[in-house]
Every structure is written in structure tokens, then in C-alpha cells.
């Protein structure tokens with residue numbers, strides 16, 4: 218049975234994380250990297266296995282130890298992603314592309330396709346990756362990063378901060394509505410799109426720097442080079458989505474939805490949870506998204522899914538969302 222996730226760090230103070238035990242190493246053939254600049258970087262420094270193939274517990278440990286992501290949110294992100302993109306039979310997930318390195322797969326319609334998969338984890342309106350419609354949803358994209366730079370110059374005096382995050386999120390949504398005929402931004406991706414907007418400001422600034430302003434040098438180091446800046450210290454004290462309210466406030470008029478008939482046909486999806494409905498997100502994620510991938514599991518597969526769903530629920534509650542638990546595969 219899959220082991221439980223680790224608890225919080227005993228000491229979450231700032232410290233050197235680009236240390237001699239965690240040197241940067243370039244990718245070897247077959248190593249997996251994907252759409253998440255944090256996981257990519259942690260893998261390049263050995264906090265996550267350098268292959269990019271990891272267990273949920275290894276990922277939770279790495280994002281806590283390397284970047285100081287708060288425990289309940291780390292568990293929530295990890296198990297919701299793992300349930301969709303990981304292999305419950307081997308307890309392994311690729312942080313990039315689908316690969317045989319995660320072992321023999323459970324039966325279809327399960328996909329076990331890694332973080333690159335365009336589904337309820339990876340989604341549209343990323344800051345430095347293109348929408349899947351344009352072909353590559355996981356590689357660093359210089360044009361999009363130039364836009365990140367332009368917004369940081371315009372709204373942050375050359376640095377990335379919460380104000381920039383809010384303006385860039387607003388722009389990226391409009392940009393996709395106008396240019397991506399298959400644009401969609403609904404739960405659960407909706408939630409990560411808003412959370413990820415503040416992640417660079419919360420986690421990519423050196424822990425000794427209390428300005429709240431992310432330099433574009435640091436940003437490029439994580440987003441493109443998958444490398445800690447020289448002598449990087451993790452932030453002081455664990456957090457998760459601090460600052461997100463600023464992003465949500467500027468985008469208060471946005472409702473989850475999609476382009477129904479090509480560009481500029483944005484249509485609200487009333488079945489999607491809104492940002493104010495985390496328990497609708499939880500219930501629909503379990504009963505729809507997971508049930509679609511695993512309609513009728515049996516034996517060890519059912520057992521593993523049930524336990525991972527339990528870990529997801531515990532993380533949901535620990536993160537402050539007191540939702541009623543649902544049991545798609547019985548008790």
C-alpha cells in the first residue's frame with residue numbers, strides 16, 4: 218500500500234538549498250522534465266530523483282525541503298496530480314512526458330501520462346509555456362517569457378510581484394480567449410492557474426531577500442534553466458498561496474468557461490467550481506475526473522486509489538477546506 222506523505226518540516230527557517238549535497242546536473246538522455254519550473258529545478262538538484270520519476274512522498278519532501286511549500290498544500294497538489302498522472306500500481310509519476318519508467322500501467326481508460334498531459338493539471342494560460350493547442354504545452358517558451366518580462370517592467374519596475382501576477386493573469390486569459398480556439402479554464406485547472414501566478418513571487422526569491430520582488434534573473438534561472446540561482450536560500454517560513462487574493466480581486470469578473478466555437482466565443486461553464494467553491498472542486502474532481510480514468514478498479518488498484526484518495530481528502534481538510542468526503546469506490 219502507498220505509504221503516507223511526510224508531515225511538515227521540523228525547521229522551516231531559511232537556509233542554503235543550493236548546497237554541496239545538491240549540485241546542479243544537466244539532463245541525461247531519458248531524464249524527464251516538464252511544465253513545472255519548481256519540480257524541474259528540484260530534479261536538476263537531486264531533491265527529486267534526477268530521472269524525474271518520483272513517488273508522491275518524494276515530491277512532497279522535495280517541495281518542502283527545497284522551496285518551503287506548506288505541508289497541506291504540498292500534499293494537496295501532489296495527490297491531485299498523482300491521481301490523474303501517476304501510476305497507482307507502482308506509486309511512481311513522471312514530472313514530464315509519459316514513460317515506461319513508471320512501470321506497468323493499470324488498464325485504460327487510465328492514462329498515467331506524466332505532468333505534460335493536457336488535462337486537469339496542466340492547462341491553458343501558463344506564463345511561460347504555450348497553450349496545448351499551439352503544440353508544446355511543457356517546454357519553456359521565450360516569447361511568453363518576454364511577455365513576463367514586459368509585464369514585470371510595466372507593473373513591477375523590472376521585478377515580478379503580486380501586482381504583476383494579477384495583471385499578467387488577466388492578460389493571459391484574454392490572450393487565450395482571443396487566440397486559442399480550444400481555450401478552456403475550468404476547475405480544477407482554474408485553481409492552479411491562479412495559485413501558480415503567485416508562486417514565483419512566493420518561492421523563487423532568495424530567502425535573505427525580504428523585498429517581495431522577484432528579479433528576472435532568478436525567474437529565468439528557474440523557468441528556463443531549471444537551476445537554483447547561485448547560493449540560493451529557500452524562503453523563510455512555509456507558505457502556499459499568499460498573495461493570491463490580489464490576483465483574484467483584479468480578475469473578479471472572470472467566470473470559469475471555454476471557447477465554445479472558436480476564438481472569441483468564451484462561454485461560462487456553470488458545472489465548473491468557481492474559485493469560491495473548493496468543495497465543489499473536490500467532489501467533482503473525485504466523482505468525475507478520477508472516476509473517468511478509473512471507472513471500475515479492482516484488487517490492489519482499487520486499494521491504492523482508495524488510499525491515495527484518502528491522502529487527498531486529508532490534505533484538503535488540512536488546507537482549510539472542510540469538505541464532506543466522497544467515496545467513489547466504497548468505504
Ligand code: HEM
Pocket residue numbers: 252253254255256276280284285286291294295298299332338339340341342343344345346409413414416417420421
Ligand atoms: C506549473 C511553481 C509545486 C505541478 C507551475 C508554474 C509555476 C509553478 C510558477 C507555472 C508555470 C508557467 O505558468 O509557466 C511551483 C512551485 C512549487 C510547485 C514554486 C512548489 C514550491 C508543484 C507540485 C506539483 C506541481 C507539488 C504536482 C506534483 C505543476 C504542473 C504545472 C505546474 C502540472 C503545469 C500547470 C500549467 O501551467 O499548465 N508550477 N510548483 N507543481 N506545476 Fe508547479
Ligand code: MG
Pocket residue numbers: 252339340341342343346347348354
Ligand atoms: Mg500549461
